[in-house]
Amino acid sequence: MADLLAVVARMRALEKGEAVPIVSQSQVIIQPHARIVTMLSMAGEDTSVHAVAIGRQGVAPQIKVAPDPRRRDDQYELLLWLLPQFEDYYAWCRAEGTFPQIWVSSDGALGHLDTLADRLRFTEDTQVKRLGELWTYAGERSPIAGQQALISATTALRAHYATGQQDTEDEHLGALLTWIDPPAGRDILAAVAMAETQPMGAKTDPSFDAAELQPAVALFNKARQDGDVRAEAFHAGRIQQMLETVIRPIYAATQRAMAILDRPRWKANAALDILGRQEAAHFARFMQNRDAGYRLPYNDSAKAAAFKIVARERAVDNVEAASIRHDRAARERGAESGRVLRGTIVGRDKVKLAPYTFETRMVLSTPQESLHLRAGEEIWNLDDPKLCLRVTGIERRGPFSWVSGIVEKGKKAALLLNIGDVVDLGPHDPDWDASIREFAQMSTRLAVPPWTHSEVMPPPVPSTRPRPNDLLAAVERMV
Structure with a gap:
């Protein structure tokens, strides 16, 4: 789109x-x-x-x-x-x-x-x-x-x-x-x-x-x-x-x-x-x-190349998140492509789970046809960064999609919203320090080069599973 x-x-x-x-x-x-x-x-x-x-x-x-x-x-x-x-x-x-x-x-x-x-x-x-x-x-x-x-x-x-x-x-x-x-x-x-x-x-x-x-x-x-x-x-x-x-x-x-x-x-x-x-x-x-x-x-080492690839991928995510949050045109393109959920609040409940323990649930309706959402994903209110919704389900009902979720952060902010309000939900604020943390993890993991980048091949490990009598029939059953 x-x-x-x-x-x-x-x-x-x-x-x-x-x-x-x-x-x-x-x-x-x-x-x-x-x-x-x-x-x-x-x-x-x-x-x-x-x-x-x-x-x-x-x-x-x-x-x-x-x-x-x-x-x-x-x-x-x-x-x-x-x-x-x-x-x-x-x-x-x-x-x-x-x-x-x-x-x-x-x-x-x-x-x-x-x-x-x-x-x-x-x-x-x-x-x-x-x-x-x-x-x-x-x-x-x-x-x-x-x-x-x-x-x-x-x-x-x-x-x-x-x-x-x-x-x-x-x-x-x-x-x-x-x-x-x-x-x-x-x-x-x-x-x-x-x-x-x-x-x-x-x-x-x-x-x-x-x-x-x-x-x-x-x-x-x-x-x-x-x-x-x-x-x-x-x-x-x-x-x-x-x-x-x-x-x-x-x-x-x-x-x-x-x-x-x-x-x-x-x-x-x-x-x-x-x-x-x-x-x-x-x-x-x-x-x-x-x-x-x-x-x-002139040529990067394998480790330096890996670091640069991670940095570039992180830059793409951060720039997209910053643009969607602050750039009106980028947000509109995100809504058209489905990376931004533009939904109308049709349900909001505050459920008591235990003494002094409550959970706020929300349901949104949207006419967007292609949503880049999965259950378990966290999306944030682009106009109020305090509000975070964890998606629990997506259901298509005729021309509309119904997205249900649980408010993970910003429960007070969620209660200030009214039924019928239209909200834009998308990625979190850019995490500019994420690359530094990822580099630290990679340095630890790459201290010993993996076998794919060494001259020594790992020893073969025999399979413990029984071999089927008919390999072709076993493969065809997997299709």
Whole structure:
């Protein structure tokens, strides 16, 4: 059903000829000090930086170009130009007790920065290695649910708007911005087609590469080989101008996306305050580990990988719980998908079990067709976190489901509710410290590697059950 809502929103956008908002609250933190980083790689050189533009919202970019990033000295010169900017920015964030935030244009640009971080932190040059380590913080945070360290402008906009095109087409920032702010008096599809002619990722246009950029790089290298300093500087300037015509619109589009997301129309979201505090704590621990000299391995050990998987799974649960509790759109999607029980109170009894021992029972009716509920599960009032209901039974009666349960916590709060009241029940408040407890348990369990991760196989244990005379008949009886 939640997917159906997305389809309806896209159909509405196509009908109107412009993107439609799908939320009323902000879905991302925009740090006022966030850095906008736009990088272009050379064709066929995915781990290179041909040009970079860096700046902040409302500020013109600083641009640096490596005429030929395949030459290590040119590439390192560009990277070493970036290093002090990130060192100073990270140091300022540590002093302020906050976290750094990097904005890129799209998921493709995000992947390019993450790939560079992996590559650079294993170079021999200590300064370039340091830049790779600093970028690794953002790269490792990017796949974590709810992270606010490395933000793709297209992903952030898609969390707020639905367009009349496919998800993959929304990855072009220029096209996405055209849907959000369409030009007056023009056909939207024609305007989008025009916007798509401008590169918005980490790559330049192949036709531009073949017709203009590659010949200029070839002439630059020839002048360098001939020792012609004037010609070398001339062609380097040409390459700079060519790449600036590509990188400046991408940088400006990212600024424009941030401005749209910072408009007053988006209401405050309490879930983002929680995520911001968590991000600051993660950043502080990351920098403390760097100060302590802990290295960043290329491949995680089995134990470290297990820890990261648990942390990611816990992050998904916590972000979902925080969003459902504080984000109106997320709660509506939860009600449509059945993860949130939206029920009308049709029964409430206070039953005496023993002297001075009472039990409060509740029955709710809901027209929701697909409920993600099981007997024994605990669900909490999303508007009053003191009230917890343990489900004892679910019964379908015609077009309605009847959910019965026992109030485990908040019995006084339950008695304040009236018959006919509509309540939303869902997951408990996020437990941000659960990962720490789980890590302690895992450390104990993984002190001795399981046989699946050791060279020694456990001895076979013979079965004590009698073997049936006819194995095939025994298997068929199990079906």
